[in-house]
Amino acid sequence: MTYLPSPAARRQLGKSCIEVSALAWGNWRMEGEAADAVRLLHAALDAGIDFIDTADIYGFDGKGGFGDAEALLGKALASEPGLREKLVIATKGGIMPPLPYDSSAEYLTSAIDASLKRLGTDSVELWQIHRPDILTHPSEIAKAVEAAHKAGKIRSFGVSNFTVSQIATLQQFVSLPIVSTQPEISALRLDTIENGELDQAIAMDMAVLAWSPLGGGRIANPEDARTKEVAALLDQAAEEFGVSRTAAAYSWIMAHPARVIPIVGSQKADRIAESADALKVRWTRASWYAVLVASKGEPLP
Secondary structure, three states, X not given: XXXXXXXXXXXXXXXXXXXXXXXXXXXXXXXXXXXXXXXXXXXXXXXXXXXXXOOOOOOOXXXXXXXXXXXXXXXXXXXXXXXXXXXXXXXEEOEOOOOOEOOOHXXXXXXXXXXXXXXXXXXEOEEEEOOOXXXXXXXXXXXXHHHHHHOOOEOOEEEEXXXXXHHHHHHHHOOOOEEEEEOEOEOOEOHHHHOOHHHHHHHHOOEEEEEOOOHHHOOOOOOOHHHHHHHHHHHHHHHHHOOOHHHHHHHHHHOOOOOOEEEEOOOOHHHHXXXXXXXXXXXXXXXXXXXXXXXXXXXXX
């Protein structure tokens, strides 16, 4: 029985010179006091996770809260000197309720500045456009991100929820490399595996950050027959390597040669620590494809 290669604990962020952990910790549900955020940041660091995913829209509940997650992270960083230097921070912009999307150069410039102010930092390692604005010409995006990069406000640039063609088109206008893409990926969400997004990421050397890697909680709490079958196969791997089902679920997407980085969304310290067990799991081709087949609900060609 031959196992697939183990995922590396650290890797380069696309074509940047920035090194990141194999998993990221997401802040979209982060709330509370600065001390709570500091405690969770240390839980992530103790688990070997220094890659932090946030966005200006995180914290928005449909009425208010825009920027709250960034502001809380900023308060946490301000409360403990030296903590900022230990983290690789990725944030996003381009959604401004109720527009909903705006990637004009004027808005992106203001969004970057506002994020930096809330975070209390002069720059972020990665800044991404959160959702594609189909009404903005790519040259507008290029104008904003190139100026921000030149000013030292962003060290690298990426996209989130962009299609293959949108990424390819944007790269024709931006002189900076697009170093990352952030789609939804899980053992229940196979679109990126089948529509060429991960192939493009390999070809363009983009890091892949996977949001909702647990299928929106369905993998942890399966209800339908398809999800239960996928969960049972993940449990087999989990039992073999002495880890949780969620760790096995992270490891399944990490086994792809695009070297997917799951974004761990839990706001519980023990769950964040547990996520690092994903690095312990090894998959054979047979066991990995078995999960794929169960998820697709049909045999391979």
